[in-house]
Every structure is written in structure tokens, then in C-alpha cells.
Amino acid sequence: MSLTPNPRVLYAKVPGPGPLVAGEHLVYESTPTIDLDAPLNGGFLTKTLLLSPEPFMRERLRDPSIFTYSTPMVVGQPVVGFGLVQVLRSEKEGVKAGDYMYGFTPWEHYTVQPYVDARFDFAGANYPPYTFDMDTLVLQPVPDPQGTFRWVHFASVLGTPGLSAYVGLESVAPDMKAGQTIYVSSGASGVGSMVVQLCKNRGLRVIASASSDSKVEYIRSLGADVAFNYTTCCVAATLAEHGPLDYYWDNVCGKQLEAAIQNMALNGLIITCGAMSEYNLAPEECYGVKNLSLIFKRRLRIQGFIMSDALPELLPRFMAEVPALLAQGKIKSQEQLYVGLDKGIEAFLSLYDGSSKAKPVVVVDEAYACM
Amino acid sequence: MSLTPNPRVLYAKVPGPGPLVAGEHLVYESTPTIDLDAPLNGGFLTKTLLLSPEPFMRERLRDPSIFTYSTPMVVGQPVVGFGLVQVLRSEKEGVKAGDYMYGFTPWEHYTVQPYVDARFDFAGANYPPYTFDMDTLVLQPVPDPQGTFRWVHFASVLGTPGLSAYVGLESVAPDMKAGQTIYVSSGASGVGSMVVQLCKNRGLRVIASASSDSKVEYIRSLGADVAFNYTTCCVAATLAEHGPLDYYWDNVCGKQLEAAIQNMALNGLIITCGAMSEYNLAPEECYGVKNLSLIFKRRLRIQGFIMSDALPELLPRFMAEVPALLAQGKIKSQEQLYVGLDKGIEAFLSLYDGSSKAKPVVVVDEAYACM
Numbered sequence: 001m002s003l004t005p006n007p008r009v010l011y012a013k014v015p016g017p018g019p020l021v022a023g024e025h026l027v028y029e030s031t032p033t034i035d036l037d038a039p040l041n042g043g044f045l046t047k048t049l050l051l052s053p054e055p056f057m058r059e060r061l062r063d064p065s066i067f068t069y070s071t072p073m074v075v076g077q078p079v080v081g082f083g084l085v086q087v088l089r090s091e092k093e094g095v096k097a098g099d100y101m102y103g104f105t106p107w108e109h110y111t112v113q114p115y116v117d118a119r120f121d122f123a124g125a126n127y128p129p130y131t132f133d134m135d136t137l138v139l140q141p142v143p144d145p146q147g148t149f150r151w152v153h154f155a156s157v158l159g160t161p162g163l164s165a166y167v168g169l170e171s172v173a174p175d176m177k178a179g180q181t182i183y184v185s186s187g188a189s190g191v192g193s194m195v196v197q198l199c200k201n202r203g204l205r206v207i208a209s210a211s212s213d214s215k216v217e218y219i220r221s222l223g224a225d226v227a228f229n230y231t232t233c234c235v236a237a238t239l240a241e242h243g244p245l246d247y248y249w250d251n252v253c254g255k256q257l258e259a260a261i262q263n264m265a266l267n268g269l270i271i272t273c274g275a276m277s278e279y280n281l282a283p284e285e286c287y288g289v290k291n292l293s294l295i296f297k298r299r300l301r302i303q304g305f306i307m308s309d310a311l312p313e314l315l316p317r318f319m320a321e322v323p324a325l326l327a328q329g330k331i332k333s334q335e336q337l338y339v340g341l342d343k344g345i346e347a348f349l350s351l352y353d354g355s356s357k358a359k360p361v362v363v364v365d366e367a368y369a370c371m
Numbered sequence: 372m373s374l375t376p377n378p379r380v381l382y383a384k385v386p387g388p389g390p391l392v393a394g395e396h397l398v399y400e401s402t403p404t405i406d407l408d409a410p411l412n413g414g415f416l417t418k419t420l421l422l423s424p425e426p427f428m429r430e431r432l433r434d435p436s437i438f439t440y441s442t443p444m445v446v447g448q449p450v451v452g453f454g455l456v457q458v459l460r461s462e463k464e465g466v467k468a469g470d471y472m473y474g475f476t477p478w479e480h481y482t483v484q485p486y487v488d489a490r491f492d493f494a495g496a497n498y499p500p501y502t503f504d505m506d507t508l509v510l511q512p513v514p515d516p517q518g519t520f521r522w523v524h525f526a527s528v529l530g531t532p533g534l535s536a537y538v539g540l541e542s543v544a545p546d547m548k549a550g551q552t553i554y555v556s557s558g559a560s561g562v563g564s565m566v567v568q569l570c571k572n573r574g575l576r577v578i579a580s581a582s583s584d585s586k587v588e589y590i591r592s593l594g595a596d597v598a599f600n601y602t603t604c605c606v607a608a609t610l611a612e613h614g615p616l617d618y619y620w621d622n623v624c625g626k627q628l629e630a631a632i633q634n635m636a637l638n639g640l641i642i643t644c645g646a647m648s649e650y651n652l653a654p655e656e657c658y659g660v661k662n663l664s665l666i667f668k669r670r671l672r673i674q675g676f677i678m679s680d681a682l683p684e685l686l687p688r689f690m691a692e693v694p695a696l697l698a699q700g701k702i703k704s705q706e707q708l709y710v711g712l713d714k715g716i717e718a719f720l721s722l723y724d725g726s727s728k729a730k731p732v733v734v735v736d737e738a739y740a741c742m
Contacts, residue, residue, distance in 0.1 A: 069668030129615070130637035130669050244500070253664045266501035275664035288659015293624045293646035296675035297440035298501050304667035 003033035008078040008108035009344045014063050017282035019352060022345045025061065026079065030342070034110045036088070043113050044090035046139070049100075051083040051107055051341075051362040052155035053348040054190070055251075058279040060134065064120070067127065069306075070134050077118035078106035079348075084154045084368075085111070085139065095141075102154055103139035107344055109364060113139060137308060143319075149326045151368045156359040157333035158322065161190025164273060164307040166318050169198055171310040172271045172303045173247060178203025183239060183260055186251035186276055187224065188215035190359035195249045196222050197331050207242050209235065209256075211354050218358065222332060230256065239263035252276040254287035261291050261300070270302040280352060334358040339369055374404035379449040379479035380715045385434050388653035390723060393716045396432065397450065401713070405481045407459070415461035415484050417510070420471075422454040422478055422712075422733040423526035424719035425561070426622075429650040431505065435491075438498065440677075441505050448489035449477035450719075455525045455739075456482070456510060466512075473525055474510035478715055480735060484510060508679060514690075520697045522739045527730040528704035529693065532561025535644060535678040537689050540569055542681040543642045543674045544618060549574025554610060554631055557622035557647055558595065559586035561730035566620045567593050568702050578613050580606065580627075582725050589729065593703060601627065610634035623647040625658035632662050632671070641673040651723060705729040710740055 012027040020026060036045065056070070057079070064072045073080055087099040088110075095101075105111055106118045122133045142154060149158070156162065169176070176182075182199050186192040187208025199206050200223040208219045209230040219227040226242045236259040239245065244265035250257050253275035260270065278286045294300065325331040336358040338347035343362060350356035363369045383398040391397060407416065427441070428450070435443045444451055458470040459481075466472075476482055477489045493504045513525060520529070527533065540547070547553075553570050557563040558579025570577050571594040579590045580601040590598040597613045607630040610616065615636035621628050624646035631641065649657045665671065696702040707729045709718035714733060721727035734740045 257663060272667040274667060278664050283661060286661040286664070288661045289663055290654060290657040290659045292628060292660055293649050293657070295673055296643040296645060296677060299675045299677060299680060302666055302673040304670045306667060306670060309670060
């Protein structure tokens with residue numbers, strides 16, 4: 001038996017509200033090892049190629065006695081999230097060495113799948129019925145792009161962020177019409193940048209915002225008609241100038257949601273996809289939205305969704321449509337690469353401290369940075 | 372020319388936020404007169420029988436430079452709202468003496484229709500496109516019930532409140548299923564009491580609340596499975612005990628909306644119909660709702676509506692269905708009668724100061740109190 005190094009990002013300590021601390025809540029460990037020839041018990045062995053830090057992961061790092069929509073991660077085990085892996089060995093029917101797969105996987109170099117120790121034991125738990133067992137987002141086969149697009153897109157536009165944008169627009173707002181106006185908050189994020197582009201492709205007038213001037217430039221390069229830095233502009237006044245809004249794509253909740261509601265057109269639709277502004281806050285610290293009476297006054301609809309609900313139905317369409325748009329240059333995707341799993345924590349925290357410049361991707365296997 | 376007394380309730384002074392003051396903002400005047408033989412200029416003369424004080428009217432009493440969804444009332448003119456009238460004389464085709472009509476009418480004994488002076492001049496105004504010109508809710512013919520139900524129902528279950536409940540349920544929540552759970556705030560109000568009963572008729576489990584123990588008793592008598600006094604119970608805890616909620620019918624906004632959101636089931640639907648808790652408040656004084664991230668986490672839908680939007684389509688079904696349910700005793704309606712227009716202001720203010728015991732109706736023509 002020979003042991004191979006298997007570095008990982010450990011979920012070391014349950015955080016309270018507030019920013020995560022590297023080295024305390026999340027710890028990079030270089031010393032673990034794995035026997036790559038160990039029995040697979042009917043599963044398969046994967047090598048991690050890319051990992052995708054995503055905002056929703058923050059809420060899974062919590063005291064398991066706090067109920068929310070997602071199951072928590074398991075303290076003392078590696079962080080788990082969306083990633084791209086390659087199969088090294090398999091005892092499972094339909095899965096063979098060399099296959100590429102995308103889905104939930106632990107933040108470590110090698111994993112015997114399905115992962116067991118990092119999986120939250122949901123079955124016997126007394127959780128509310130609306131709880132989503134995130135560990136069911138198991139690995140699915142994905143095609144080798146063979147040079148038509150870059151591998152790293154699987155952790156951005158062709159991964160959860162792109163899928164969230166696509167699924168949200170297709171399932172919640174299929175009737176969008178050219179010439180209508182949408183506002184997209186967090187417009188430079190993985191999800192937001194895809195929403196901006198899909199809406200431009202549909203002929204909409206797109207207003208989008210981000211937290212820095214360079215991100216605003218990026219949004220402009222994606223075709224947004226109006227782009228602004230929400231940290232230096234008054235959101236409500238800017239939307240009043242360029243509105244009213246037929247649609248608002250909400251990635252952040254709180255103050256921006258209030259400003260958007262204030263500027264919605266009659267019969268407007270708000271698609272709520274995330275709450276970036278709140279993941280680090282205790283419930284009582286969240287911003288209180290005061291203008292909800294406008295929902296009936298303007299006959300608004302607010303619709304929440306999570307990507308996985310409509311995925312089985314929409315994934316085939318997404319895979320038929322979006323890689324082609326990428327190849328034709330009709331959709332662009334910008335990633336900020338963090339090469340090496342030892343950069344994983346920095347990449348994850350960049351989502352919250354404003355330091356991310358584009359969708360962060362952790363490149364675990366260096367070869368996939370440039371291909 | 373002989374003059375007939377024509378008492379009225381005058382909108383005397385534009386209020387700010389806060390409770391309306393009788394004798395200051397609203398003034399009962401007994402001295403105006405009308406010549407009942409005056410020319411009608413192609414219109415028709417009506418006698419007011421019943422008037423329906425309704426929560427939405429508060430917001431129309433405002434500085435016209437404040438934009439909201441409705442046009443304002445005209446200061447120096449009578450209050451305008453829904454009412455039942457009878458035609459005395461007519462020069463208008465299709466309208467004849469003796470006809471009963473329901474719709475917007477000034478709070479006075481006699482009116483030459485269409486009313487002109489009390490109509491807000493909206494045409495030339497620079498109002499936002501979502502503004503609804505309320506004075507377009509003109510009088511429509513209604514049938515003489517001929518003893519099958521009481522006339523006063525036209526100002527409650529067969530008027531705007533009942534119509535709002537019916538239109539909201541039919542247009543926003545047509546897929547309700549027996550056994551599902553709904554929470555109705557302001558359950559003893561005109562709208563709320565109708566929602567409770569229509570939902571019971573559809574086989575739903577109904578939770579409802581009101582502001583006094585006697586109203587809670589009334590809600591129970593309508594068939595609600597759980598009824599509670601929200602001024603003495605914790606709403607969130609009560610809903611947690613009896614939820615989760617598949618539906619919430621929101622008449623009040625603010626704190627109760629927050630408590631309901633906290634207790635919604637996955638894919639739940641919130642129908643927003645009004646904002647009773649806020650009509651007397653300045654925007655910055657309204658309660659801030661902090662848990663809106665649950666909209667995406669539980670994939671909720673929040674849908675606002677106003678009754679008039681779907682009225683043309685649904686009024687015929689309503690008139691075919693609801694009077695029959697009333698006659699069969701499958702729907703009950705309790706009104707608190709204020710006999711005499713001089714009681715009009717007291718009736719209106721009872722909506723806001725908690726003194727209303729049931730849907731207030733101003734009986735202008737005494738004969739219609741008992742028929």
C-alpha cells in the first residue's frame with residue numbers, strides 16, 4: 001500500500017454570524033493522504049480538477065440546530081461544493097475511468113465517491129419539510145469540450161452560476177419581451193453576468209450594478225445598457241432615472257431589493273435567486289424592507305427559485321444551447337483563477353469581502369488552468 | 372326651483388401621516404342643498420342608499436404630489452367611495468329611473484352622475500404610469516335581490532370586499548386544494564371574512580386572526596379551524612404551531628407578513644391584497660421585513676393584485692355564484708350598520724381605530740337597514 005498526499009480544505013469550526021476566518025473556521029491541510037488502490041466498495045475514485053466557490057455555501061457552515069433551506073456541512077470534514085472531477089477508477093456501472101463529472105464533491109485532491117464522511121446525515125434528522133438535502137446534488141457526467149470552450153467554464157458559466165441564471169430565466173420569466181427593462185444586482189457575479197448576457201440576447205434593456213468600478217467596466221463589456229457602482233451611487237435614484245423596471249433579478253436581498261421594489265413597473269416580476277448581503281448576518285441584523293405594500297399596489301409578483309428544482313427538465317436545453325453561444329462568442333465568461341487548493345479559502349472568502357474581480361475558480365489540477 | 376337638503380361628508384383638509392381627525396380632515400355638513408329638478412346634461416340623478424367605508428380610501432386622502440398606486444380624492448369635495456344608489460331620473464341611454472347601481476359615488480344624499488367636481492383631474496396630470504384612476508370605477512347596474520338576501524350585503528360580501536376576496540382567490544390561487552392550509556390576517560374584515568369562507572368551501576384548513584376576542588369568535592362562527600387574537604398572541608409562534616402555511620392572504624403587511632413568511636411551506640403562495648397596518652404611516656415608519664431571503668430559500672411566490680384588474684372577467688361568475696351561496700347559508704356576512712350619513716365619519720374611522728366589530732356599512736337611506 002502506497003500513500004499519496006491528499007490535501008484538503010477542512011471545515012474546522014462552526015462559525016457564528018459574521019465573516020469566516022481563514023485558519024479558524026476553514027483550515028487548509030497539506031498532510032492527509034489516501035491509498036489510491038484502496039477498495040471502492042462499488043463506488044469510484046475521482047481526481048478533483050476544478051472547484052467552484054459559491055455564495056450559498058456560507059449558510060451551510062452553521063450550527064446544525066439552526067434550520068434553513070439547506071442541510072449543513074459536517075464539521076471536521078472537508079468543505080463540500082460544486083466541482084469538476086475526473087474518474088480514475090470505477091466499480092460502478094455506467095461510470096468509467098477517464099469520465100468527466102460535475103456536481104457536489106469534497107474540497108480535496110482525491111475522493112472515493114460517493115463521499116460518505118462529509119455527507120450530512122439527513123435521513124434520521126428532525127428537519128423541517130422545506131429542507132433541501134444538498135448532498136443529493138451528486139456528480140453527473142459532462143462532455144469533454146475538446147477545445148470549443150475552456151474547462152474552467154464548468155465552474156462558472158457552464159456550472160451552477162450559469163445554470164442558475166438559465167434556469168431562473170427560463171422557469172420563472174419565460175415571457176420576457178425585447179425592449180423590456182431588467183435590473184440585475186451583483187451583475188459581475190457568476191450568476192449576474194450570465195443573467196445580463198442572456199437578457200441582452202433576448203433583446204432586453206439591461207441595468208446592472210456591482211461593488212467596484214472595474215466590475216462595472218466588466219458588466220459594460222458584457223453589453224449592459226446601464227451599469228453602476230452601487231457603493232458610490234444611490235441605487236434607488238439610479239433606478240428611478242433609468243426605470244421603471246419590468247424585471248428585477250435579485251442576487252442580494254435587503255436594501256437593493258427595497259430600491260428595486262420602489263422602481264418596479266405595474267405587473268413587474270422580481271426573481272429572487274440569492275441574498276448575498278445577508279449570508280454573514282444573524283437574522284435580526286438583516287435589513288428590514290419597508291415598502292412591501294407596493295406588491296399589491298403595483299400588482300407585483302416576487303418569485304423565488306433554486307436551480308436544482310427545474311434542473312432535470314432544463315439541463316438538456318442548457319447543454320444544447322449555452323456551449324454553442326459560448327463558442328460563437330455570444331456569451332462571455334470571465335473567471336478569476338486561484339491555482340492550487342491551498343488558494344481555496346482565499347477564493348471562497350473573496351465572494352464576501354469584495355476582493356473578487358470575477359467568478360472565482362479554484363484550479364486544483366494546474367493543467368486545467370489554460371486548457 | 373325648490374331646494375332639497377343634500378348633506379355630505381366633506382374632505383375638508385389634506386392629512387399627513389397618522390390618524391384622520393373628524394371635524395378637521397373629514398367634516399359632516401348638513402347644510403348643502405340640491406335642486407332635484409336641475410338639468411342632467413345627459414347624465415342621471417341618483418339617491419344614495421348605502422356607502423361602504425373601505426381601508427384603501429385612507430391613502431386617497433393625501434397631498435396629490437405624493438405618488439402611489441391610486442389617484443387622490445379632491446379636497447373641498449365630498450369623500451368618494453363604493454356605494455349603492457338608486458336612479459331617480461335619467462337622460463342617459465340604458466339607465467332608467469328605479470335602477471339600482473353599485474360603484475364609485477360621492478358621500479352625499481343626492482348626486483348628478485357622473486360626478487364631476489369630486490373627480491380628480493387625472494388626464495392632464497403628470498402621474499407615474501402605474502397610477503390607477505380610481506374614479507373610473509363608475510356605477511354599474513345590480514339586480515334587486517327581491518328578498519333572497521339583504522341589501523346591505525352590497526356594501527360587504529356582494530360589494531368590493533367580497534369581490535376582492537373572490538377575484539384574488541380565483542385569479543391568483545385557482546389551484547388551491549382541499550386539505551391545504553391558509554392563514555388569513557384581518558380575518559373578520561369584509562375581505563378577510565369572505566376569504567375564510569370561500570377557502571372553507573374549497574376544503575382548506577383555515578387559520579385566521581383579528582384584533583379582538585369578539586372578532587375571533589366571529590371568525591370561528593364562519594368555520595375557521597384556528598382563530599386567534601393577534602394583539603394578545605405571538606403571531607409567529609401561533610403560525611409555527613399550526614403551520615406550515617401553503618397560502619397566506621395578506622390584508623395587513625408589516626409584522627404579520629414577516630411572521631407568515633417565516634412559516635410558509637415550500638412553494639407557498641402569498642396573496643397580497645392590502646396593507647391595513649400601514650395606511651396611517653409615513654413610508655419611513657412602516658415595519659421593515661427582515662426575512663425576505665426565505666422567498667428563494669423556500670421558493671415562495673408573492674403576488675399582489677387589485678380587484679378591478681380581473682373584475683370584467685370574473686364579475687359574471689361572482690354574481691352567478693355568490694348570491695346563491697348566500698341564499699343557501701353557505702356564506703355568511705355580518706355588518707355593523709351606521710344609520711345616517713352623519714355617522715359616516717365614525718364608520719370610516721372604525722376601520723383604523725380598532726372599534727369596528729364587523730364590516731361597517733353607512734346606511735344613508737334608513738329603509739335599506741332592514742330590507
